[in-house]
Amino acid sequence: MLPHKSKTRFIDLLLKEEIISKDNLDEAMERQWEKRGTIEENLIQLGYLGETEIVKTLVRILGFSLFDFEETIEVGMLDLISRNTAKRYSLVPVKSDKRYIVVVMANPFDKDAISTVEQETGLKVIPIVADKSEIDKNITRLYS
Secondary structure (H helix, E strand, O other): OOOOHHHHHHHHHHOOOOOOOOHHHHHHHHHHHHHOOOHHHHHOOOOOOOOHHHHHHHHHHOOOEEOOOOOOOOOOOHHHHHHHHHHHOOOEEEEEEOOOOEEEEOOOOHHHHHHHHHHHOOOOOEEEEEEEEHHHHHHHHHOO
């Protein structure tokens, strides 16, 4: 979910805010060796962390904006980013102007996703966040 350097800071933040414990993290890291996946995915699968806690932390502490899929997505946005890119990175474009594109992302630190969107659109990405499951559900709905 999160690139290594940002992931380390984000995990430290989860520990500092006592959203997870050191024991939870240790168990998730041990499970990661066995089952693969990211630390966040393993924390979720072990029941120590939910998508909602991740998003709330990104919004409350790091200042990202939260997107509600009841809001309007500007006409033509889905033509700017391919369905494959949207699915690969769990993101949805919601509005743009001549220089910027606002993209709902599960992982606003994903440099590969941001770079890909900037290459596809020629616009600078402004990330906002939502639950990954909500994004994935809406990718299926919007790109059908």
